[in-house]
Amino acid sequence: MTTTSHHDAPLGPGVSGSSDDPRVALDRDLGVFEPVPPYPPRTEREAEFYTLADGQLLINMGPQHPSTHGVLRVVLKLDGERVVDLDPVLGYLHRGVEKLCENADYHHVISQVDPLEYVSSLFNEWAPVMAFEQLLDVQVPRRAEYIRVLSGELNRIASHSLFLGWMALDLGGLTPILWSFIERDEIVELLASLTGQRMLFNYFRIGGVNGDLNHDFMSRLGDWMGRATEQIDAGMSLLNENEIFVRRMRDLGTIDTAQALRMCFSGPNLRATGVPFDVRRAHPYSVYPELDFDIPTRAEGDSLARYLLRMDEVRQSLRIIDQCLHQMPDGPIMAKVPRLLRPRPGRAYAAVEAPRGQYATYAISDGTHQPFRMRIHDPSFIHLQAVGPLMEGHLIADTMAIMASLDPIMGGVDK
């Protein structure tokens, strides 16, 4: 076989070029079930990528692959089992949330951004709410801030325990995901008793939170805090001592500090390369300056370090929750905010430390009741840049392990 290109593949007579049309696939010559776009190459990169050398094959991983963490499609160019080149294709979950937010009034934005990163929804609400509070000059009551921190850290633990399970599942372990789902489910039920929803909480408000701590939540939380450390250790013990797991994760997908910074990494993925950057400390917000917690870092920058770092963070989150419960002041949970918000024209930027990194919102107000522009900076999208450089040269099995250790959520990537 010599160098071939699939662009000159004949389309059937009178058939439109849509690759989604099943008739197109059937009318084509059988050799063209390739993940090749139905148009001639537009850039040099496209031409190079879709031209196969001898013995190479293109394989379409996703958007319906069992382990792509949502609907990411990665076109892999393989030489045997080894990935020579790859092309991530995004946008299968694009819902136009940023545009929807521009057509909703300020209160409605909260429910619009909820389903972005659907495993850590409270942080999706937190950043826009903080930005709008800056626009409006609203002072949030301290009790509300503590409740935000408390529920946010709970959500962080839920997100990280889900990460543990998914990563183990991508490596072929069946048990950890169910163990970590038990923990996540307990937290989700906890948050449901506080916010009324299990996943898309719609809890934070501009100027406070929607509901005060209730008896149900507090009794469940006390119950759970007693066992939390044990449960997390049990889930980790399935993996940490496992030779197969450690051998597969160590020195896999290593990214050095300079490259991570150049790619604008943040969150656990950056801290795993040794940079102690955490928005909670670097640009303090809410009541984090009053709380005592460490920022764990690891020097290795490989997949194992990313995993272990997230587990360290869970322990710090437990510390924060404990302090929140002890320092929780009395008082109101909502500032006095009018029903219809018309902030003065201006712009505001607010960032929070979400489980996956720096989650930020940039909002521009033109004085009307709707944000003029609203942009969301999502850490998953940033981390997905690294997929290309990290996966190249690895085996198919490792691509999934690297993807899992970067922990992107496609809901946030595609917005």
Next chain:
Amino acid sequence: MTVISRGWGRLTLPGKLVFTLVPLLLAVTVGLVAAIVLLGAPLVAVLTDNLPIVRFVVAVTIVLLMTIPTAFLIIYMEMKIIALMNLRIGPDRVGPFGSLLSVVHGLKVLMKEDFTPTGADATVFTWAPVVVYLASVMTLLVIPFAPGLYGQDMNIGLLYFFAISGLGVVGLLMGGWSSYNKYSLLGGLRSAAQVISYEIPLTLSVVGVILLAGTMSLNAIVENQSGWFTDWYVFQQPLGALIFFIAATAEANRTPFDLTEADSEIVAGFATEYSGMRFGFFFFAEYVNVFIMSALTVTLFFGGWNAPFPWPFETGVAIDLASLGIGLLLLVAIAPVALTLLFAAPFWIASTRLKGWHALIIGFVLANLFIVGLLGAWAYVELDWVAGILWFMLKTYVFVFIFVWMRGTLPRVRIDQLMDFAWKWLMELAFLNIFITAAAIIIVEQLRS
């Protein structure tokens, strides 16, 4: 004719049934009697003349039929045990504790549409599951389940086993190649690489046993291990047993070596495009393979059908039933009633709220269990093959449990780690094992002479 039709019309449904079935049964009976009288003797003569062939056909049929309940049982075991390890409940709807779920799965698989994807090589695609399934079933033929209970006693039994189980990979490769799917292709090629690599340590690891036993007949190997459990080859070949079990895991494509159908990497490997009963055959073959690999581990290293200790008592139940005469009739008539009453009495006395007939039912059940237990104990002591199959199945299912346990606990290895492990570790260790065994045999012979 009108009389008959009018009479037929007046009959009710049971009447119609009786008037149809009775003449039919009469005719069949007469025919059978005539056939037996006329053909019976010659037929029996033909069968006895060709006893090996008859035995072979019967054995093949039984082995083929045996795979289905075995696969069902192991599938259920896997579902339930992994569920318990995952802190789930697992199947609990169909049958007691969900035990019939795998039967329902089987029916579902039978009823599903069975299609061939566009572009697939239909012939190869269709025959791939057959090859895989037959390769695993045919290996069951040489496994000795109990004294005298085996399909075929070959003096090259072990060689036959490796030859036939190696055929299975051809089926996997056929399925992967013909599906017209790149994931299938990768799965098929992975399975070829993996199974062929692991066949080498698998075969080398049993050379030690062959040297010790001096034969490749599985029956002879099992008989060599009779006596106390210390005579099992696992105590003389611990390294060989370990290598064999690891390589067998890879041969059966089980976790942590289930790369051929790694769902998080290549969707379902060679089985991606299969549906319906064709997929069912792949699925069955996998679990039959688990059983076979466990059975072979037991046969080679854990004494096969031998009990771990010889029966310590002199047994001989010397009851000549004919000598009882009329007493036998009385025994048969009275014993069930007496036992029922005996077992019912404590319940009736102990609980005032229990109705008399409830106590009688409990007594009846217990009496039956008692009699069955008594018969079983008698059979265990008196019949070699009952004890043999009991121990064999017990040991085999311990290893099946270990396979399931590994599936619940371990993540998957990577393909290069898998290959490294086979070629850089297992093969060298297997050679070392052969060397040590041979040297030990020579030294022991020198010392003895």
